[in-house]
Amino acid sequence: MKMVKSLLLGSAAGLVAVAGAQAADLPVKAKPVQYVKICSLYGAGFYYIPGTDTCLKVGGWVRYETGYGYNGSFTNEWFNNNTNNRSTNENNWRVKGVISFDAREQTEYGTLRSYATLGVSNNNIGDNPTTANYVNRWFIQWAGFTVGHATSFYDFYLIGANQYGFVSGGSDTSDGGWDVLGYTAQFGNGFSASVAAEVQRRTLVRNAGGAAGALTVAGVIPVGAAAGATLGIPWGLPAGYAGHDVPDLTANLRVDQAWGSAQIMGALHNVSAPYYTGSPDMQHPSDKLGFAIGAGVRINAPMFAAGDYFAAEVDYSKGALRYLSHTTNVGDYFRYEGSSVGFGELSDAVYGGTVAGGTASNLELTTAWNVNAAFTHFWTPAWKSTLWGSYTSYDYNNRANAMLCSGYAAFGSAGSGTTAVSGGGCNMDFNMWGMGLRTEWAATKNLSIGLEVLYANLDSASLRSAIAPPGTVALSGNGTKPASLYTLADQDIWAVRFRVNRNFYP
Helix, strand or coil, rough: CCCHHHHHHHHHHHHHHHHHHHHHCCCCCCCCCCCCCCCCCCCCCEEEEECCCCEEEEEEEEEEEEEEEECCCCCCCCCCCEEEEEEEEEEEEEEEEEEEEEEEECCHHHHHHHHEEEEEEEEEECCCCEEEEEEEEEEEEEECCCEEEECCCCCCCCCHHHHHCCCCCCCCCCCEEEEEEEEEEECCCCEEEEEEEEECCCCCCCCCCCCCCCCCCCCCCCCCCCCCCCCCCCCEEEEEEEECCEEEEEEEEEEEEEEEEEEEEEEEECCCCCCCCCCCCCCCCCCCCEEEEEEEEEEEEECCCCEEEEEEEEEEEEECHCCCCCCCCCCEEEECCCEEEEEEECCCCCCCCCCCCCCCCCCCCCCCEEECCCCCCCCCCCEEEEEEEEEEECCHHHHHHHHHHCCCCCCCCCCCCCCECCCCEEEECCCEEEEEEEEEEECCCEEEEEEEEEEEEECEECCCCCCCCCEEEECCCCCCCCCCEECCCCCCEEEEEEEEEEECCC
């Protein structure tokens, strides 16, 4: 009996040992997988990055568009050195693809947000397609601060939200973005105020030269001028700013409520020039302070149809034109149409003369104002149309006008700087205006198909050449137009654009 008991105990011990050895060979049970969790703090599309408290949304959009009448570019369009002849690229094509990243998390000072977009844009007029990186946002927002590449705190009226094309532009920086360092204070009930330092918005500062007739523009010389003359037309004046010194300062007061939104805003801009022409001791005019002020409103109009609204912005500027014409080509407007030509110059300020001759002038700041307005109506929840219009007026004071005209003796002007005298019929003031109608179909929630037709007009500046009949200007060829007498006249353009846009969590 004792022997049987010993055998049973020994066998049991052996089985336990064998079972323990086999158990040691089995794989360790895997830890639970941490699946992606939905983050509902900031709206649809956000999820928690595994292992963190950061919520991320990945979005983007793809766009195709084609247009006719855009002078070869959807960016620098309209009267940007446009010669309407057989060489003009009337048909444009553009395709864009963009991905966006929006990361947010809570801190003791509020939400910390970082946002960036990146993509590719392809512009094609048939011969030489150009592909470029499209990166228009990268900024951080925290505790009321916004730093990085976002939109200007001066902006209100959003051109892209109301129209495809533009005429005289506006203050809107939204598509390309702008470098800012700003702070926004929230007062409750939809009221807020913002202040910011931003990269300077510049057009040009023009030097009208030190002596009448001393300026030259290659290939643009009045027909009939004396042999060897170096006379040019005003859009060839030397132009440039001094180096970037101080940022622009912007501020706004804003309200956002159920009825809509409204904002008043202002900007201060330092206008600075390099040197007087031929100044032996590198003297220059003193800096001047330019500014822009504006007001905008968006009013919801559900009494017509759900989603309807009216939006408008009006701006006034002195020496800070890019707060009125940010989206247009910075420089000159110039267009040949048959036997006529029209032009206009964008300049924050004009100066000229010589120090040695005692004719050195101060900076003469340019005055301008504009208005943009649009009304959007929903015919059905899927169909909507927007009727929009814009007008911009540019005004040079008497001294600036005389300096712009006096550099060209063939245009009947004389003197320079403070002694400049404008010949009769030389007026550098000009206006631009236009309107358009855009209709879009929301084929699905995130797919829109639209068509826009618009009209643009350049109310030209004027000259009276001493060697040509009144109302005409004698010009040499510009490479695509022959040397001839051209009538100075207003210029206009009709254009159409078709767009297909697909958003996914933009």
